[in-house]
Amino acid sequence: MTTIFLAEDQKLLNTALATLLGLEDDLEVIGTATNGETALASIITKNPDVAILDIEMPDLSGLDVAQQIHLLKLPIKVIILTTFANAEYFAQAVAAKVNGYLLKDNPTDQLVKAIHEVLDGKTIFSPELVSTIISAEQNPLTKRELDVLREIKTGKSSKEIAKAVFLSEGTVRNYISSILSKTGTSSRIEALNVAEKNKWI
Incomplete structure (x- = not known):
């Protein structure tokens, strides 16, 4: 039973x-x-x-x-x-x-x-x-999260991303955590793959 x-x-x-x-x-x-x-x-x-x-x-x-x-x-x-x-x-x-x-x-x-x-x-x-x-029209990521993800694509560290998008390193880490949560992934590379597959970036 x-x-x-x-x-x-x-x-x-x-x-x-x-x-x-x-x-x-x-x-x-x-x-x-x-x-x-x-x-x-x-x-x-x-x-x-x-x-x-x-x-x-x-x-x-x-x-x-x-x-x-x-x-x-x-x-x-x-x-x-x-x-x-x-x-x-x-x-x-x-x-x-x-x-x-x-x-x-x-x-x-x-x-x-x-x-x-x-x-x-x-x-x-x-x-x-x-x-x-799971479609481009229903992209769950915010504009700022997409900005961070594009910087991740170039291979930058959190510190380098923070400088590039004019945010603190802690804020960037928070955005990355949110990105992982929204994409159901456990790493930056996996999140990037999901975003590219769904044409979010």
């Missing part, structure tokens, strides 16, 4: 989704929460197989909860379930190493399928979400 924890701040949707998932023979909803702080505490205590998280919740967002699950190295699969086809949210979710990112308007059977697939080690993103976000 696969155990599920559900965090969704809209109580009616929370109850309805818990009921629908509970109808599946091999799924058991062992807890629900309507805010992020309660969700994180309960997830740590209950240790479900899969945590399904809404993004916008009181106290802690679903992305904050996902990040904590990742940092604590909990053996829990995380699926973000949201109404937001938002590039920055998506990048943060990828950075938090979530296992799935689905839109709420997807049918319930698609969520059930995603639960089984993430347990098999797959990463599941809604195709319509990816096609909406």
Whole structure:
């Protein structure tokens, strides 16, 4: 039996989704929460197989909860379930190493399928979400971040970039951290590759 924890701040949707998932023979909803702080505490205590998280919740967002699950190295699969086809949210979710990112308007059977697939080690993103976000028109990087990325392309160090764009070295480091988060990467070169592939620079 696969155990599920559900965090969704809209109580009616929370109850309805818990009921629908509970109808599946091999799924058991062992807890629900309507805010992020309660969700994180309960997830740590209950240790479900899969945590399904809404993004916008009181106290802690679903992305904050996902990040904590990742940092604590909990053996829990995380699926973000949201109404937001938002590039920055998506990048943060990828950075938090979530296992799935689905839109709420997807049918319930698609969520059930995603639960089984993430347990098999797959990463599941809604195709319509990816096609909406990973495009030149939906570039998540700010103008300043793009300026920094162009300097990275020339091989400059943080100190050299700071001089080139008239910023402090600390500010440049902050921009680089933001770039890595938004692109879901862990190095400057990877971030540059993502930006070039999507024609952001």
